[in-house]
Amino acid sequence: MPRSPLIARTVPALRRSLDNLRKRKATVALVPTMGALHDGHMSLVRLAKRRASRVVVSIFVNPTQFAPTEDFGAYPRTWKADIAKLAAEDVDLVWHPTVEAMYPEGFATRIVPEGPAHAGLEDRFRPHFFGGVATVVGKLFTQCRPDVAIFGEKDFQQLRVVTQMAGDLDLGVKVVGSRTVRERDGLAMSSRNVYLSAEERQRAATLYHAMKESAQRIRAGEAIAPAMAHSAGMIEKAGFALDYLEARHAETLAPVTSRKDGPLRILVAARLGTTRLIDNIAV
Numbered sequence: 568m569p570r571s572p573l574i575a576r577t578v579p580a581l582r583r584s585l586d587n588l589r590k591r592k593a594t595v596a597l598v599p600t601m602g603a604l605h606d607g608h609m610s611l612v613r614l615a616k617r618r619a620s621r622v623v624v625s626i627f628v629n630p631t632q633f634a635p636t637e638d639f640g641a642y643p644r645t646w647k648a649d650i651a652k653l654a655a656e657d658v659d660l661v662w663h664p665t666v667e668a669m670y671p672e673g674f675a676t677r678i679v680p681e682g683p684a685h686a687g688l689e690d691r692f693r694p695h696f697f698g699g700v701a702t703v704v705g706k707l708f709t710q711c712r713p714d715v716a717i718f719g720e721k722d723f724q725q726l727r728v729v730t731q732m733a734g735d736l737d738l739g740v741k742v743v744g745s746r747t748v749r750e751r752d753g754l755a756m757s758s759r760n761v762y763l764s765a766e767e768r769q770r771a772a773t774l775y776h777a778m779k780e781s782a783q784r785i786r787a788g789e790a791i792a793p794a795m796a797h798s799a800g801m802i803e804k805a806g807f808a809l810d811y812l813e814a815r816h817a818e819t820l821a822p823v824t825s826r827k828d829g830p831l832r833i834l835v836a837a838r839l840g841t842t843r844l845i846d847n848i849a850v
């Protein structure tokens with residue numbers, strides 16, 4: 568019978584649990600999430616277990632990274648199922664702060680990311696997003712003081728922004744990326760996939776297959792612009808409204824014009840009905 572992880576809801580309770588976990592020179596890996604856990608999240612937990620002797624998972628739907636028009640209220644919350652999944656993986660501690668514990672009355676400080684990793688892509692369509700993510704992840708890091716933190720490549724720009732922040736602010740946390748887990752047809756697993764109707768779900772994997780096609784064309788020598796235009800056409804034909812489809816430098820996320828500009832990553836965001844999906848692949 569799996570043992571339920573410890574659950575902390577306030578900073579003092581978290582500190583007490585972490586002090587106990589850290590006895591006997593344990594190392595700690597943190598997996599930050601917003602809950603509604605799926606196999607993508609669980610792959611991060613498994614990597615965390617390989618990288619440290621204790622695993623902490625945070626579950627917090629962070630209000631500051633949602634615009635008022637976005638889905639904060641509707642975001643799936645599946646607490647009981649989440650805890651059962653974490654217990655089955657033998658996770659040590661779940662940090663599940665209340666909004667008041669994270670942002671007490673009078674809270675007035677923000678971390679503001681800058682530079683090429685943050686510029687464009689998601690920031691163009693969700694200008695509030697990375698400020699909210701950087702602030703909450705900065706807090707999660709100082710609250711939990713992990714040795715390692717695991718983030719999914721599915722949110723590739725977020726991974727780069729968080730890596731930059733942890734280095735710039737000397738937070739002493741090694742940020743590690745974990746590969747994207749996909750459904751059988753190629754759709755990247757995401758908590759928001761539950762918003763798709765059955766009919767939309769059938770078309771959703773086009774996002775991945777269109778990126779694969781542009782990556783193949785670029786590898787075969789086609790210039791970036793026509794290769795991306797071809798895939799954009801595929802995505803729009805499947806009924807998506809495209810926010811962006813871009814090739815960027817895989818490390819810095821700086822814009823590129825040619826394959827010679829460095830290792831490339833293709834990143835996409837598009838809306839199918841009212842559901843917004845993001846994904847990316849290496850070229």
Ligand SMILES: Nc1ncnc2c1ncn2[C@@H]1O[C@H](COP(=O)(O)OP(=O)(O)OP(=O)(O)O)[C@@H](O)[C@H]1O
Binds near residue numbers: 602608611720748757
């Ligand atoms: N399919 C996946 N493969 C690997 N990591 C993933 C996958 N989906 C999410 N993650 C990672 O899990 C962590 C928590 O993400 P989050 O809780 O927002 O889930 P999500 O499925 O990305 O949800 P959303 O639909 O809100 O984007 C992030 O580091 C994210 O990149």
Ligand SMILES: CC(C)(CO)[C@@H](O)C(=O)[O-]
Binds near residue numbers: 600601632700722725
């Ligand atoms: C990193 C994160 C947990 C911060 O709220 C969130 O953006 C997510 O789940 O990817």
Ligand code: BAL
Binds near residue numbers: 632722
């Ligand atoms: N997975 C990233 C969190 C968000 O879209 O709000």
